[in-house]
Amino acid sequence: MSFTPRASTSNVPTLPKWLGLVVLAVWSLVIVIGYMLADGLLGWLIANAGSVVQAGRDLGTAVAPELNVALDAFGGGDIWTSLILLARAILMPAFVVIWLLGAIVIVVLPRILGKVISMVSNRR
Numbered sequence: 710m711s712f713t714p715r716a717s718t719s720n721v722p723t724l725p726k727w728l729g730l731v732v733l734a735v736w737s738l739v740i741v742i743g744y745m746l747a748d749g750l751l752g753w754l755i756a757n758a759g760s761v762v763q764a765g766r767d768l769g770t771a772v773a774p775e776l777n778v779a780l781d782a783f784g785g786g787d788i789w790t791s792l793i794l795l796a797r798a799i800l801m802p803a804f805v806v807i808w809l810l811g812a813i814v815i816v817v818l819p820r821i822l823g824k825v826i827s828m829v830s831n832r833r
Contacts, residue, residue: 733815740808744801751797758789 754761769776 736811736815740804744804747800751793754793755790
């Protein structure tokens with residue numbers, strides 16, 4: 710059994726290059742919008758964590774006065790601000806990684822699918 714390479718791979722179906730660029734641009738736009746929304750929401754939460762905790766504390770104290778002691782032991786708004794900052798530190802770089810993985814899939818997937826389709830059609 711001998712191996713002879715094919716003379717040309719022009720029979721491999723491919724998508725137009727402009728379609729890949731459009732999909733990549735839309736993917737980038739979705740990620741940028743998501744990044745800006747997450748950044749704005751987390752910034753708002755950081756700025757208002759103290760107010761939200763105080764409002765919850767006031768409501769909790771009105772319903773159950775012993776809850777105020779537990780909230781004082783928990784740390785109030787400082788712990789929430791720290792947790793939100795931690796979420797922000799993890800989430801913001803995650804957007805870049807998710808965008809990169811999506812961009813790689815957008816660029817590579819049409820080529821892989823074209824080769825798979827041609828292999829399947831050659832078997833028939």
